[in-house]
Amino acid sequence: MAGTQAQELLVINPLLYSAEEKYIWIDESIDERRNAQCLFDYLLKRKIYVNGFVSKSKLLTGLKMYNKKILGSCMLNKKQLIFSDTYFRPYCSEKEFGIQNARIINPDLDKREIVIWGAGITGDKVYQILAENGYTVKFFIDSAITKRNTFKFGLPVYQPEYLEDFEEDIVVIEAMENWKLLDDSIKERKWKRFHFNFEALLEGIVCDVNGEKKSLFSLASFWMFNHFVDKKVYIYGNGAIEKEFAEYLGLMDYDFCGFLIDCDEEEANRCKYIEEILYEEGYYIWIYDKYKAEKLNELGLKWLEQWECNGYLWDVTSDRKQGLDINLGFTLVTESGYPGIVVYGRDRQADYKIAVIGGSTADGTVYSFKSWPQLLYEELCEDLKKDEITIYNCGVSGYTSGQELIKLVRDVLLLNPNMIIVYDGGNELNIDIEHPFAFSYAQKIYEFANEHMVKDSNAIFTDKVCEGVASKGNRFDGWLFNIRNMHAIAKEHNIRFFSFCQPILSCKEGKTEKEKNMLLSMQSGQADFQEKEYFRRCFMERKDIPNYIFNFTNIFDNVDDVFMDSCHVKNEEGNRIVAGKIKEVIYETVLKDIGYDISGV
8 A cells, every 4th residue: 555545434335326216314403414415415526316315304305405305204115225424423323214324434444453543533433433343443643742641442542653663464544634644644654544534525526627626616505506496507618617517417406408608619519609598588507707707798697587607696797896904804895985885876965864884785786686775765765856865885795793883983974974774683693702803804814914924023923813802792792782882873973873683594484495495405504503593583582672773584574585595685676675674664764854744754
């Protein structure tokens, strides 16, 4: 084995290569769902076709995950194979269903002197796997000084130099995340080597493009693929990545109909010219090369209705620009003259001015359809029969309430608004609870700067970037703290203030089957975490909610298929609902402020 790379300790069960129908076991617990997702991803990367999932849960039966149907266990016969991966997470004891292990111990592993290199949690897992299958481990190896002269499972843990006298008579199992680094250092020895790490089922799908590995997509964001459902799927372009992606579409049972090419390219098998698509209906186009989006835009095709571009969360034809921000990490670069602000209206001194603060669900530059602040502006102008309204849309995709608070103090107050509207809540699920003002992008910038800046000889720098005093509150209390502070600042400046807690899909009541499928296709645990940690329950339980905060977590209950993902609406109609609901709350105040007679309102 000298000079070669270590073999995998666990290899694919040969039954997975059989012609029988193959299913993956799934159940309601987070661990079992995550296991099923990881296993599907693992097999997909290896081009192994899976027919679907199987469950004993009545709640899951009939739904889809990753576009694959979940069947009830009673629907299968003995010829159909069910797989799980007990070596990834120990679960699934329903042996009466004949569940097979998707991975088995490498047949090349014999029962010679087995040594586990790595005495951490990965080494623990390897020991358990081997012990359960009748293999004997002699001892552990670990370079950490703290593990010298210690024991694991009754076996001694030695330092690497202990192996100097061993030649061909041992089998070394590299049990660690960075096993490749270790393997390179010992590959010239005559030991038989195997490797194991937990990342085997978690690595994202990559495509080899001229020797370079490029990320294709991650099943963690698979819910974005719901746009392909029930559509004829085309791929614009036919290079290496596009062809690889087409293979995956086939493995996932999407209706892939071929490649689209430009007129100056030679037509080939399964290709048609892009202009021909205009004569079809019910199609959806995926592109990898964002520059091809300009052509689709020229043809009048609409983003997210007829096409999308390799995971971009905004319309790449909209020329949306972001820049670094000295306080907030990043901001929008707009033509309004104000940083991170889109203006609707003439922005005259005498106008009634409303400033909207929020994240991507308020951002006016993310989607090709109108944002709810723009729709609110149009509705107010129409109702009042004049255009003496200006709305400053200060929503920036990704902003949390902490960033919004800073933006209010730094930017919004200088606009002298008559009213401030905050629409947020969803991004609080992404913060570090202990350090909610350590904005992730700004943190990366400062960490990079700290590593590369020339230290001032007159100052003392540590290597740690300060994140502030640790907070001991929960997500809701942190959000409420920031909203209260925004209200206090607005009140001090005689500015009207309204806060609206936005809806998210996980907490929606009356979910459609399509929305349930979307949640199942989110990284398992993410949807459960959102439902558990979000604020809908808090509004029912808490008695300390100020009257300027409005619970909008329920406004999409029983509205069919309104979400495109975990929190964003799929079209303008969804934003129109938001604008209408907000107008109902603020309308009387606006009329009163601009001097309208509201006695008949």
